[in-house]
Amino acid sequence: MKAAERDTCEECCIHPQAICLAKAAMLEDNTIQDLSEMFKILGDPTRIRILHALTKGEMCVCDITEALGMNQSAVSHQLRTLRNARLVKFRREGKIAWYSLDDDHVISLMCQGLEHISHTDRG
Template structure:
């Protein structure tokens, strides 16, 4: 057996009940695309930094830019992307734009992702 084939079944086999259950639970194509898009948006290091900063407190764009060492225009571009994905929300207070996480689900995504990359299982 070739080294590349180690993760394949050695004999072709099917388990009809397993296949039937898996097909019944399959996400529809629209949900798959939406989830893939969300993970793509979360795949950017700058956006992760912004979300992490906002997980602690609401912040104005100036403060986010200063915290990340970026200019406001670059931060604003990332915030628009995060807002379009409903990961952050904003409010205006006079001339200031304040951002916060859209809801607790965003914190859960961050926490679960951190937990996943932090745990060790003896591999």
């Protein structure tokens, strides 16, 4: 492998200013854990499909199951996980359970993720 293609330093060279800035901006451990958990939850294709469907507006569980072509039990399980992570919220209207995105931050996460993966210039 050519030296220019290696992804590690060829010699040890410490940059104190960069280290100091990184340490000063370091997140608290509990914040890192919470963020990691949120990304784990977003790492499931079914949950992404549900969230994307909900970007179009509030839907009942029956509508979500039909839109995704899944059974209600599987969708309900994923919705419970999303609700526990505060990514979706629900309300009951009689016998109907309606779901929507918890807030605009969820849409922002989805949009930023889509924008990031759509970059054609990966240089």
